[in-house]
Amino acid sequence: MRKVTAVIFTAFVVLAFAGCSSNMSSTAPPTQGQIPVSVTMRDTPPVGVTVLAFEVHVTGASLQSANSSQPDVPLVTSDLEIELRHLETESALLSTSGAPSGTYNSLTLTFANPEITIQNGTAAAITVGGKSCAVGAICEFQPTLNQSTVKITSAPFPLMLSSGTALGLDIDFDVNASLQSDLSVTPTVNVTPTVSHARGEMQEVDDLVGQVTAVGMNQFTLQPLAGPSLTINVDSSTQFEDFDNAGCAADNFTCVQMNQIVSVKLGVMDDDDESSTPNASLSLTAKKVELEDHFQKELEGKVASVNGTSNQFQLVVHDQAEALPGLHLGDILTVTVNSGAMFDVDQDGLTIPAGLQFQSISDMIVGQSVEVDPATVTPGTPGATVTTNHVRLHRTQVTGSVMSVTGANFTLGNLSSLFTGAGVSTIQVQTSSQTSFENVAGVSSLNVNDTASVGGLLFNSTPAPVLLAEKVRKR
Numbered sequence: 001m002r003k004v005t006a007v008i009f010t011a012f013v014v015l016a017f018a019g020c021s022s023n024m025s026s027t028a029p030p031t032q033g034q035i036p037v038s039v040t041m042r043d044t045p046p047v048g049v050t051v052l053a054f055e056v057h058v059t060g061a062s063l064q065s066a067n068s069s070q071p072d073v074p075l076v077t078s079d080l081e082i083e084l085r086h087l088e089t090e091s092a093l094l095s096t097s098g099a100p101s102g103t104y105n106s107l108t109l110t111f112a113n114p115e116i117t118i119q120n121g122t123a124a125a126i127t128v129g130g131k132s133c134a135v136g137a138i139c140e141f142q143p144t145l146n147q148s149t150v151k152i153t154s155a156p157f158p159l160m161l162s163s164g165t166a167l168g169l170d171i172d173f174d175v176n177a178s179l180q181s182d183l184s185v186t187p188t189v190n191v192t193p194t195v196s197h198a199r200g201e202m203q204e205v206d207d208l209v210g211q212v213t214a215v216g217m218n219q220f221t222l223q224p225l226a227g228p229s230l231t232i233n234v235d236s237s238t239q240f241e242d243f244d245n246a247g248c249a250a251d252n253f254t255c256v257q258m259n260q261i262v263s264v265k266l267g268v269m270d271d272d273d274e275s276s277t278p279n280a281s282l283s284l285t286a287k288k289v290e291l292e293d294h295f296q297k298e299l300e301g302k303v304a305s306v307n308g309t310s311n312q313f314q315l316v317v318h319d320q321a322e323a324l325p326g327l328h329l330g331d332i333l334t335v336t337v338n339s340g341a342m343f344d345v346d347q348d349g350l351t352i353p354a355g356l357q358f359q360s361i362s363d364m365i366v367g368q369s370v371e372v373d374p375a376t377v378t379p380g381t382p383g384a385t386v387t388t389n390h391v392r393l394h395r396t397q398v399t400g401s402v403m404s405v406t407g408a409n410f411t412l413g414n415l416s417s418l419f420t421g422a423g424v425s426t427i428q429v430q431t432s433s434q435t436s437f438e439n440v441a442g443v444s445s446l447n448v449n450d451t452a453s454v455g456g457l458l459f460n461s462t463p464a465p466v467l468l469a470e471k472v473r474k475r
Contacts, residue, residue, distance in 0.1 A: 303366055
């Protein structure tokens with residue numbers, strides 16, 4: 001779904017939770033003399049039960065001035081639905097706004113309506129709100145929210161915002177600490193600031209999905225599923241993918257048209273021109289624009305089980321390109337793969353080594369993130385039944401412990417019960433020049449027992465699954 005980055009003159013709120021690609025956003029342009037603020041959120045994954053989906057509403061975010069006579073500065077003012085689980089290595093864009101220069105003592109966040117989908121890997125049934133989840137079962141709950149407001153007053157506060165700078169607040173939503181033993185939720189977050197004094201990229205956001213509502217000169221307007229529209233710039237470095245599938249062989253900006261559904265990877269840019277009269281601002285520049293229209297009613301989620309004999313798999317929904325009646329984030333779907341269905345891979349710039357493939361249901365494994373184009377949807381309880389003619393492998397996120405390091409690769413163990421329950425005890429992580437690293441210089445700097453989250457393409461392989469890493473984040 002990433003980090004929270006705050007920027008002076010314009011406030012960008014980008015939330016990165018484990019498991020959200022819902023990328024809702026709320027935008028309020030900064031006024032003259034304000035500091036751009038960019039905010040992103042990401043997630044620390046839980047231990048114990050396996051959380052397959054964790055949805056929460058962010059209903060507000062504001063900065064509090066050290067001057068008690070000054071009003072709070074709002075960063076988020078609308079109700080934003082965020083699915084956290086697939087954002088262990090990513091960030092989600094929430095909003096843009098502005099903050100006056102000055103010193104701020106705290107940040108207040110408000111939350112509402114958490115929903116979770118878990119796999120019960122414990123030795124006993126779990127009961128939440130009168131609903132029971134048997135051992136090994138996958139269940140949806142609406143847990144109690146013990147605390148709706150979180151006020152951060154410790155480090156990095158107090159923060160001073162000054163003209164000509166941009167501030168990024170990276171808010172890490174700690175699912176492990178937030179989810180209590182009774183599966184109630186007490187939100188726990190950590191904040192890391194990034195201050196920019198020069199033009200450049202403040203934050204990267206993946207998989208911002210929405211509909212194109214206007215196309216201009218080197219820019220287009222994107223309307224996400226919820227929240228206000230966003231103006232996104234393109235440049236000579238912007239990559240365009242899958243437009244040739246819709247008949248536009250050029251696969252460039254000329255292919256972008258009104259009403260298309262696209263997924264955008266973008267950078268939040270600090271546009272300060274460093275002039276004598278600073279007028280900092282933020283803009284959004286697309287790194288990649290991918291056409292999603294080949295999936296008319298796209299559903300994306302994590303594979304929770306696979307039954308090759310019946311040509312079926314279970315999918316926990318993380319995202320929808322457009323709202324489908326009766327389907328919600330976190331729902332557990334039974335997907336039947338029709339005879340002759342197409343299987344392909346969203347490579348996202350990664351080079352796939354020989355021997356790794358995704359061509360049929362036999363290549364599927366729990367933990368993969370896939371996108372399906374529903375041919376039919378039959379509502380049911382506890383979840384709908386879907387048939388599909390097209391399954392596409394997407395980037396997934398996996399967290400575990402480093403068991404060994406060999407050259408450019410390492411073994412990931414201590415996996416969640418989602419994997420161990422399916423007989424998978426380790427995953428072989430392969431890195432390359434295309435892999436980015438966070439909180440660690442590279443594979444050679446990883447140590448045995450380090451906790452790492454890896455984002456990339458997960459392939460069913462023998463003797464262990466292989467994860468082609470696009471990003472490695474040391475915890």
